[in-house]
Amino acid sequence: MIYAVLFYLVAAFTVACAAGVALSRNVVYSAFALMGALFGTAGMFAFLGADFVATVQVLVYVGGILVLTLFAIMLTHQISEVRVSNRSVAAVPAAVLIAAVAGVLLLAILRAPWKTIDPTAPQATTYAIGELFLGRFLLPFELASIVLLTALVGAIVLSRKELRG
Amino acid sequence: MQAATIGLEHFLIVGMLLFVAGLFTVVTRRNAIGILMGVELILNSANINYVAFARYSGGHDGQIFSVFVIMLAAAEAAIGLAIVLGIYRTFETIDVEATDVLRG
Numbered sequence: 006m007i008y009a010v011l012f013y014l015v016a017a018f019t020v021a022c023a024a025g026v027a028l029s030r031n032v033v034y035s036a037f038a039l040m041g042a043l044f045g046t047a048g049m050f051a052f053l054g055a056d057f058v059a060t061v062q063v064l065v066y067v068g069g070i071l072v073l074t075l076f077a078i079m080l081t082h083q084i085s086e087v088r089v090s091n092r093s094v095a096a097v098p099a100a101v102l103i104a105a106v107a108g109v110l111l112l113a114i115l116r117a118p119w120k121t122i123d124p125t126a127p128q129a130t131t132y133a134i135g136e137l138f139l140g141r142f143l144l145p146f147e148l149a150s151i152v153l154l155t156a157l158v159g160a161i162v163l164s165r166k167e168l169r170g
Numbered sequence: 171m172q173a174a175t176i177g178l179e180h181f182l183i184v185g186m187l188l189f190v191a192g193l194f195t196v197v198t199r200r201n202a203i204g205i206l207m208g209v210e211l212i213l214n215s216a217n218i219n220y221v222a223f224a225r226y227s228g229g230h231d232g233q234i235f236s237v238f239v240i241m242l243a244a245a246e247a248a249i250g251l252a253i254v255l256g257i258y259r260t261f262e263t264i265d266v267e268a269t270d271v272l273r274g
Contacts, residue, residue: 012176016184023191023211032201039207042188046214049184050236052176053225058217058233058240065240070210070247077203077251081258099197107190114182121178121226133230134237142234149241156245163252 012052019045032082036075043067054127057134181222188215202254202264206247213243 022045025038043066050059138146188211195208217236224232258264 009176012180016180019184020187020191023188026207026211027191027195027198032204035204035207039210042191042211043214046188046218049181049218050221053181053221055221055225055233055236058221058236061237061240062217065244066210066214070244073247073251074203074207077254080255081203081264094198094200096198099194103190103194103197106193107186110186110189111183114179114186119178119226122228124225130230130233134233137230137234145238149238153241153245156249160248160252163249164255 015045015048015052019049032078033075036071036078039074040067040071043071054124055130056127057131178222178226181218181225185215185218185222188212188218200265200267202257202266203251205266206250206254209246209250210243213239213246 019042022038022041026035026042029035029038043062047059047062047067050056050062192208192211192215195211196205199205199208217239220232220236220239222232224230224236254264257269261268
């Protein structure tokens with residue numbers, strides 16, 4: 006019972022924060038709403054018994070990507086003009102279109118005959134995930150490392166000041 | 171088990187709502203960083219679906235995939251924000267409608 010109440014609270018928090026990202030008029034507020042949505046997603050992972058993924062979510066998303074985003078906001082805006090920083094256009098047609106998308110998705114979710122098993126009690130998943138990463142998924146894992154390295158070197162090359170002359 | 175009280179559909183609906191919010195952000199925002207935030211929301215909704223399906227069908231493959239998605243999201247954020255900084259340096263704005271020098 007208390008489990009379900011907690012779930013609905015976290016879910017409502019996540020969705021409210023996501024709506025804040027979509028609707029906030031200040032890009033800094035959007036960033037902080039995004040932080041709430043990311044924490045809420047980590048909570049969803051915890052409800053799904055995925056402790057490792059929830060930890061990675063908090064470490065990488067909240068600790069890395071969000072800080073990077075805030076840095077980018079601060080570097081590309083004068084603080085004084087931050088009030089009107091998040092212009093959005095054509096909200097009404099977009100809302101109509103996206104309501105249609107949401108309707109189709111909702112119908113698909115509710116109509117589809119999902120074959121589910123009764124989930125077992127949550128156990129620690131880190132060991133099993135580590136085994137999979139260094140076993141069956143070794144090649145994608147190494148590939149992802151190379152992609153990450155390339156992307157970060159590329160980001161440094163793109164964002165440093167150009168040396169002229 | 172207590173977890174059985176919450177069905178798969180609940181998680182899918184949370185993922186769907188995150189996806190819709192992210193899509194709305196991407197479509198309506200004209201701030202490049204705002205658009206990137208919408209992309210992050212969409213990736214998160216996909217992750218919730220991955221982990222939910224993994225939970226309700228057994229095995230850990232879905233969780234592995236969500237970790238890969240998080241990795242690629244980190245790469246995407248680094249590159250995307252570097253490009254945004256480059257746009258800002260060239261155009262002195264990050265409004266995506268101002269960056270139209272290739273338009274004839």
